[in-house]
Amino acid sequence: MSLFTNLLNLHSGNKPREDFFTEIIAYFLSLNNHVLINWLKYHSILSDDNYSSIKISTQQEHKRLETHTEDSKLDIVVELSNGLNTDAIFIESKVGSKDGNNALKKYAEILSNLPNVRHRILIYITRDYDSKEEIKTPAFNFKPKVNFYQLRWHQFYAHLQQHATDILAQEILIFMRKNGMSTTNQFSSVDLLTMVNFNKTLNLMESTLSEEVQEKFKLAFGGVIKGAASRTQWKWDERYIIYTHLSSSTWDFWCGLGYFNLNPSNVTDYPYLGIFLHVSPGFQERPKIIESMQKVINDKPNIWTPVNLKVLPA
Structure with missing residues (x-):
């Protein structure tokens, strides 16, 4: 059993698996910015890596906009700066659940309303298949535009395997296998x-x-x-x-x-x-x-x- 599974099992009541995994991934990427940049470039989400500052935060709260009924809490927010321009990435992560409350539209609208941002990117990454074909690129046709990307955790797992040189990455891979996040579309x-x-x-x-x-x-x-x-x-x-x-x-x-x-x-x-x-x-x-x-x-x-x-x- 992995270290992270043991830690999660110490939590009483319903285990907050998604929030727990979000914190693990965000912490790992904050220590390994090159893994984050390479992953984003591999999926053509970023075209360059000329950033002097990368800030990663979790559970970031945003006050509701006029069209929203409640405040929002974002799983992962990535802010990348080259000294002149800032790019913003919102990552919504799902392990077992899905986007049942149309939260992605709210997040895209928040992104579109951010001031002083050059590129606005919304990533929806899931363990299970959850079609979002209805979301266009630019997402929801907001102006300023928001680019939407849908990924699966098994893709990140395959990418992380190439960088599994430290114990933290190895523990993350074990946890992902344990929770069905390494599974591809191949039938067993x-x-x-x-x-x-x-x-x-x-x-x-x-x-x-x-x-x-x-x-x-x-x-x-x-x-x-x-x-x-x-x-x-x-x-x-x-x-x-x-x-x-x-x-x-x-x-x-x-x-x-x-x-x-x-x-x-x-x-x-x-x-x-x-x-x-x-x-x-x-x-x-x-x-x-x-x-x-x-x-x-x-x-x-x-x-x-x-x-x-x-x-x-x-």
């Missing part, structure tokens, strides 16, 4: 087995969550929404479950039963069967529900696992 024997057995496996999962199990779930919780498990849950939340709402305001309090951890980050992890109860942060009954959940966990600590069961200020 495991992938082919998955293709052949996909329908059979899906049918087994459907049948085990129907009939008797579904009837018992209805008796315990009052119903099953839509009557069947959803493949949307599989795609976005790595689970295949039946579920029902336990409050009149739908997702404020609900219960799910089925298969979890369906897309593990490494081949040694396996899916598991489980049931969970979820209460949203804004639900007015949250403190009472959390108190009850904590009692259940104290009574059956070998069965239930607490996740973020804290009553926090608004």
